Amino acid sequence: MAKTKRVLVVGSGIGGATAAYTLRRAGLEVHCIDTKLSTPATGAGICLLHNTMRALAMVGLAEQCQESGLAFQVFKQHDAKGQLLVSNPAPPGCGMRRPELARILEGAAESAGAVLEKGLTVSDLVDRGQEVEVTLSDGRQMTYDLVVAADGAYSKLRDRVFGPEHKTRFAGQSAWRFNAPRPPEVDGFCLYRSADGRRTVGAIPTSKETCYLFFLESSKEHLHMPNDQLHVLLRERLEGFSAPVIQDSLAQVSGPDQVVFRPFDITLVPPPWHRGRVVLLGDAAHSPTPQMTSGGGMAIEDAVVLAESIATSAGIPDALAAYSTRRFERVKTVYDASLQLCKYEQDPVPQPQQAAALLLQTYQYLGQPM
């Protein structure tokens, strides 16, 4: 009888936790490690588009996400005062709180039999061809048939195995994010634009009771904000937005720990996404700007496709080749569209019509089978 294959998943974020679950369901013995010490209890929201919900449904997790978040089917555009300008139907998506998504994905992986260990990383790794020898940061020496690098956009494993040339670069924008109680009008993907069209605030429901808001800031240089001043700096930036949804939400923000600031650092690794028996997944392989709200969705799709490839291929090398081949064009389409939208927003002359057309076209593309 063939020996059960052992996989190490490095990173238990959205991609890693989903992969730990899907690979376990595909019959592999799964060990998943993460440097963080516990499942995050705080964090902003996330929008799971129609294709992401379909991928989650394929592995039996969509319902839990929908129950914990809020499903929506509308895309609304407003001016900075909150006046509704356009309301369009959108493909059915779901907004939810990131800690809830983490709880569901990690819980599913553990219930399926994956072993998750926190506060742990890879100290050393040698690919011997038929197996990978790994030294963990607690000194344990392990061997695996496969190592999945799901350690995010700043992946150390990618640097080690693929070289430093795939490091992220700054895309010229950063996001400010914060949570708030949900007013009834935040019942879908809502955008609020300044009169000159160059500044955008967004709001997305994350449950019946909550929503999250984001503000995009353009800059030539990579911005570094003082962590203890985030709430003050956010307030300054949103002064021109008098929409009650925005100002009422902002009134709930009383300290810097309620604000998440993150520059958009992007990368797209060309295929194949494996070297020997080490394979990239999620942001480690492709970290897009968030305009298409799809980075997490692409990581979830990666995890579903990787498990399918392993289940249907003769061996791990064939499975890894099939995985990159199936994923690359789709991921590149989303990555390119996200970056183009990000550039439109930085353009001295805003391009709202082109941006809306590209968004719609890419939504439709995402509806195609992955």
Ligand SMILES: Cc1cc2nc3c(=O)[nH]c(=O)nc-3n(C[C@H](O)[C@H](O)[C@H](O)COP(=O)(O)OP(=O)(O)OC[C@H]3O[C@@H](n4cnc5c(N)ncnc54)[C@H](O)[C@@H]3O)c2cc1C
């Ligand atoms: C402003 C913003 C808004 C976004 N909105 C959306 C959205 O609405 N919808 C959507 O689908 N996507 C969205 N995204 C993208 C999404 O957050 C990412 O694509 C997604 O988190 C990628 O998941 P991941 O598991 O690949 O990486 P991560 O979520 O970054 O997880 C990586 C994990 O690896 C761990 N790790 C790191 N280094 C090591 C190491 N050396 N050893 C062990 N563990 C390690 C980390 O602790 C972490 O838990 C957004 C991104 C941004 C910046």
